[in-house]
Amino acid sequence: MPALIARAVAELGSSVSFNQVLRTVGSSFGTAISGAVIAVNHSADGRPTATGISATFGIGANVCLVVFGDLLAHAVVAGPRSDPAGSSRSSHRRLSRALPAPRAPQRLGWRPMSRISVVVPSYNDARMLEVCLTALATQTRAPDEIIVVDNGSTDDTVEVARAAGARVVSEPRRGVLRATACGFDAAVGDIIGRLDADSRPGPEWTARLEELFSADPTLDAVTGTGAFYGRGPVWHFVGRYLYLGGYFLFMGAAMGHRPVFGSSFALRRPAWRDVRTRIHLDDPRMHDDLDISFALGPEMGVAYDPALTVLVSARPFDTFSGFVRRASWGFHVVAVNWSDIGWLRRLWLSAQGQRRRRARRRVIARSASASLP
Known part of the structure; x- marks a missing residue:
């Protein structure tokens, strides 16, 4: 079991960028901090309660574990990948290096x-x-x-x-x-x-x-x-x-x-x-x-x-x-x-709304496919 975990973590490092890991951790603890602020703003006397703060930080920790687990699963299934290269000029060089290459969107005709x-x-x-x-x-x-x-x-x-x-x-x-x-x-x-x-x-x-x-x-x-x-x-x-x-x-x-x-x-x-x-x-x-x-x-x-x-x-x-x-x-x-x-x-x-939107997308995609020669 330890060997399997070590292998998965190693594959995670080769297939998931450092930015993704930081975004996962940062987003999770950002959520926890935001929740703590809500606990302060909505307590009866304006002071945080131990239950409120512990619950919100718990949410942040759980989100971190869930998303990190998702990245780990992606690494095991998808395997290593190479980081995309970015190129631009002037003040956008740093930005382009940090961004993945744009993916072509799925076209629905x-x-x-x-x-x-x-x-x-x-x-x-x-x-x-x-x-x-x-x-x-x-x-x-x-x-x-x-x-x-x-x-x-x-x-x-x-x-x-x-x-x-x-x-x-x-x-x-x-x-x-x-x-x-x-x-x-x-x-x-x-x-x-x-x-x-x-x-x-x-x-x-x-x-x-x-x-x-x-x-x-x-x-x-x-x-x-x-x-x-x-x-x-x-x-x-x-x-x-x-x-x-x-x-x-x-x-x-x-x-x-x-x-x-x-x-x-x-x-x-x-x-x-x-x-x-x-x-x-x-x-x-x-x-x-x-x-x-x-x-x-x-x-x-x-x-x-x-x-x-x-x-x-x-x-x-x-x-x-x-x-x-x-x-x-x-x-x-x-x-x-x-x-x-x-x-x-x-x-x-x-x-409910997104379920109806997905149904519309399927209808449009089928219609576009049927119109192809």
């Missing part, structure tokens, strides 16, 4: 989309916005429209946007959800992409959006993740594996499907029209990506694609108070949406 809009909300981020717009200008598949939403900036955000050829719309009411909604409402594309002003997408970002949505008519939203720049390597590790790893794991469990990440995601236009009826525009403490994720219907398809990973600033970690504020807003979004639809009912609706 869908026609390519004709128009892609990209929305970038901005508040006093002129210098970062300039870099983001430069990255969009060098896309292998140019966006059909770039919209910068000025959320009441006092710097030269508007001038920078116009100089880059972007269309500028104004949302004077402060709040990232309001700014995002304003930009999505103004967009004319069949697909509406979303970047932050500090996002630095790779040159294939819009091409990948087109490829993913063209391949699957049941897909309503796609998302990537972020690799951090600025500060130092410790914060890059914390940001990617604890902050974002915990976000995808915990929020996915909270809503019953993958969440989208605000610095890199896209929706179909009909999906946005549907989602817009359920988001909380009157609440200034809403994170746009989280509220939109909760508002996605149970039958909507949401895909995560690592090829959509973008470089993002590590400024969320600049101050402790700023980080705490962002985290508290996240838990506020969860509480508000759970008050609309409870957690267990949300999970049940999501499971």
